[in-house]
Amino acid sequence: MRTVSFPDGTRVSALGQGTWAMGERGADRRAEADALRLGLDLGLKLIDTAEMYADGGAEEVVAEAVDGRRDEAFIVSKVYPHNASRRGVVAAAERSLKRLRTDRIDLYLLHWRGGVPLEETVAGFEDLRESGKILRWGVSNFDTDDLEELFGFPTGRACATDQVLYNPEARGIEFDLLPWCAARGIPVMAYSPLGQAGRMLRNAALRTVAERHGATPAQVALAWVLRQPGVIAIPKAATAAHVRENAAAAALALTAEDLTTIDQAFPPPSRKRPLAMI
Ligand code: NDP
Structure with missing residues (x-):
């Protein structure tokens, strides 16, 4: 499994697991935790969650999944912008x-930018880091101008990642955000890499490439996201079949011909576009 390095040198698997919509129904929780555990077995060590998901229910599913094997997992969680004051962020964490x-969150993110001044949130993150409750922090849904502002603060440069929407249908970040982060050695976390399993996976180009490799369109979408160094993909899968399929995508190498086929269906950006988000 390819790994990606955070600015402090910590390496994680480039393919992780999402948890949005997990923990919503009590009856599904065991199967969801089993799916995450299978993902850990298959090398998908990074698990992404948030206080928002199922009002904390997704974090409880993650707790179940990593029970007895916490040290293996790299847990990412996120704070709501309305909880992101200096004290609020500590209480939320x-x-x-x-x-x-658990006693620590490996990476703690501001879910999106809200009304609290960034410097205040960063001060709260730094308090949490000093107390060991989080090991590093980052942001989500930040466009390049937000990152520029953040990096203008003395402590802003400690930011470890920006988690953003990225898949063949939403590739605007290739124009400026991906190069901006790459130049600073900051990995980008790609959310909704499968386009939430909507119409993108039925696209003819993805199907053509999939047929060339005896793979599935979902695997092609993941291999496409992972073709970029410094990018982590966090597909959400609640079934064992999907987890196995996604894990196998890590070994799928797309050819130049495949990339051209995908570019024709989903052209790369030729100018700056505002950051797309869900
Ligand atoms: P994804 O693109 O990961 O798609 C998830 C959907 O794809 C689910 O319905 C899942 O079904 C299905 N699926 C999984 N594997 C396969 C497969 N191999 N073939 C076909 N379908 C498949 O969407 P998400 O929006 O969930 O994004 C991933 C994660 O990113 C989230 O779970 C969350 O952790 C994070 N995120 C962060 C955001 C942010 O603002 N920071 C915003 C959105 C997401 P099933 O579950 O039944 O297996």
Whole structure:
């Protein structure tokens, strides 16, 4: 499994696991935790969650999944912008730690930019880092101008990642954000890499490439996202079949011909576009 390096040198698997929509129904929780555990077995060590998902229910599913094997997993969680004041962020992280049944969050993100001044949130993140409750912090849904502003603060440069929408249908970040992060050695986390399993996976180009490799369109979408160094993909899969299929995508190498086929269906950006988000 290819790994990606954070600015502090910590390496994680480039293919991780998402958890949005997990933990919503009590009856599904065991199967969801099983799916995440299978993902860990197959090398998908990074698990992405948030206080927002199922009102904390997804974090509880993650706790179940990593029970007895916490050290293997790299847990990412996120704070709501309305909880992101200096004190609010600490209180939110403590609630997340309780639900996750752990003593540290490997990477803690501001879910999107809200009304709290960034410097305040960063001060809260740094408090959490100093106390060991989080090991590093980052942001999500930040466009390049937001990152520029963040990096203008003395402590802003400690930012470890930007988690953004990235898949063949949404590739605007290739124009400026991906190169901006690459130049600074900051990995980008690609959310909704499967386009939430909507119409993108029925696209003819993805199907053509999939047929060339005896693969599935979902695997092609993941291999396409992972073709970029410094990019982590976090597909969400609640079934064992999907987890196995996604894990196998890590070994799929797309050819130049495949990339051209995909470019024809989903042209790369030729100018700056505002950051797309879900
Ligand atoms: P994804 O693109 O990961 O798609 C998830 C959907 O794809 C689910 O319905 C899943 O079904 C299905 N699926 C999984 N594997 C396959 C497969 N091999 N073949 C066909 N279908 C498949 O969408 P998400 O929006 O969930 O994004 C991934 C993660 O990114 C989230 O779970 C969350 O952790 C994070 N995220 C972060 C955001 C942010 O603002 N920071 C915003 C959105 C997402 P099933 O579950 O039944 O297996």
